[in-house]
Amino acid sequence: MTTSADPREAARTRLSAHREAVLALSHSLHAEPELAFEEHKSAKKIADLMEGAGFAVARGVCDLPTAFTATHGSGDLVIGITAEYDALPGIGHACGHNVNGAAAVAAALALAPVADDLGITVKLLGTPAEEYGGGKVYMLERGAFDDVTAAMMVHAAPVDGLGFTSHAISSWQVAYTGVTAHAAAMPHKGVNAADAMMIAQVAIGAYRQQMIPGGIVHGVVTCGGEAPNVIPGRVTADYDCRAETAEDLAALKARIRACFEAGALATGAELELADVGRDYADLRQDAEFGEAYRRSAEALGRSFDLVPSGMRGGSTDMGNISHVMPTIHPSIGYDCGETIMHNPEFTAYGTTPGADKAVLDGGLAMAWTAIELATAEATRTRLLTAHAERGGRAAGAAAAR
Structure with missing residues (x-):
């Protein structure tokens, strides 16, 4: 599938127009950290921004008051972008979820103007309680991901990483x-x-x-x-x-x-x-999907030399999503001194110029990745075929019940 103009540049231009709003969102999430299933202000901030940008927003989805969806476009290739925004007790956004959430918003906003031309639907999913409880698992069980063809997010970290797994x-x-x-x-x-x-x-x-x-x-x-x-x-x-x-x-x-x-x-x-909440499955990242992200991120000057592919990280409820559909969960790096995630010192780096660049680069890299998935015919066919088969298996399981 092709378009008359360069969709990558259209995405970059749209993100540039929303740059200040996206970075203000990241800083605001950082300034008002909220714990699992209590992210009322955070969810509202993101949902309001998406609604103002013309997305169709549904709040409190899946019987979770701090979960939401925001969609744009009507194509059969549904790109799910998961936004995290919960914090840790006592140490705020020491896992960088303000960066994660803002980067997801950046990606969705960047894709909006090219969605219809590319035959995609952009679906931003507000997923609470990653740190403790498993909001994504509840949303998966309750149908929020049923129409999603492929899912992605980026996660704040000291370095860029790709292809790692989790416990x-x-x-x-x-x-x-x-x-x-x-x-x-x-x-x-x-x-x-x-x-x-x-x-x-x-x-x-x-x-x-x-x-x-x-x-x-x-x-x-x-x-x-x-x-x-x-x-x-x-x-x-x-x-x-x-x-x-x-x-x-x-x-x-x-x-x-x-x-x-x-x-x-x-x-x-x-x-x-x-x-406590739901069990998290191990993370299984889709290799072809991941290579598309690598090309996009490297085009923005990112490097993946410091994190070997296959390295095992902590745990994430994105793992459950990855057992059901093609998924990527790369890390987006920025300077944080000698500290690491889940350390109070990491929190202090969450609104630095480096973190802001991670928000914008992560968002644009995801947008460009989605564009490649939509325009590479073989990849698009693989994803849509897998989604159709998943729907058939789900229907069969429901009939058996």
Whole structure:
């Protein structure tokens, strides 16, 4: 498919017209960080901007008050661009989601004037709670991605990266309930919830030698008791299990659950294990899609020399999307000194000139990538065929149910 004018230059021109608004959005998200599923101001800022730019906006989609979609165009090739905007407790946008979200907005705005000529629909998906809860997974389950042919986003980082994968992850809130008692006068009347947690932690530590390769378990005790002279009657913790694949994660979770159950069995405390949101699958990036992004980013002066392809990162709910449709999740780099993500020092770099350039480069590179997907006939056919097959499988599964 071809157009009469150069769509790449049209996209660049449109983004230039929105440059100040996009950067103001990034800075505003950074200045008012909001936690998972509480991103009311952030979601509104983005949705308002998209609505003002002529996009059809649906707010509170998928029964998630801070999720939205914004669409433009009517082509059969639906390009899904996911915008993240949740922050971390206590340290704000230390994972750079203000950059992620603003870059997604930049890409959608840049594509708008060429969407109809290219036969694409631009779909910006506002996806809350990536850090804790899995907004994308809920949106996937509830149909927001059903019409999406291919999905992409960029993620803030110290360097540009492409083709890396991530761990599958499951998160738990753990609670032991025992019986409080005077620690000196009548300890035998108590049931020590802290001992239950200690036994579980020892069991997890002992299991590490036999843990599945690539398995990671980590957590923090959020309440360990109230006073040294009181047998702790309630102890809570947050724990994560990670593995290289979703299949390995299921096996790891079963063993770690047994470790927590051992603490309850040994002490007589009651155990509660509550899932936090949805499990995240490992990230599987589409190679051809990724190479299109590489060409676009390199045309803007970006380099991918510092991050080897196939490197494993943390965990992301974009992994679940990647198991269903062609997906990319490259990193967009900017100078952040010697620090890394999830560090409070990283937060301070989120509105620097380097971060602003990452927003604009990431947005334009995604827009140019979408243009290549739309105009390379073989690629376009592959994506549309895969989407049609996915729809057929989904229909068959629904009929079987």
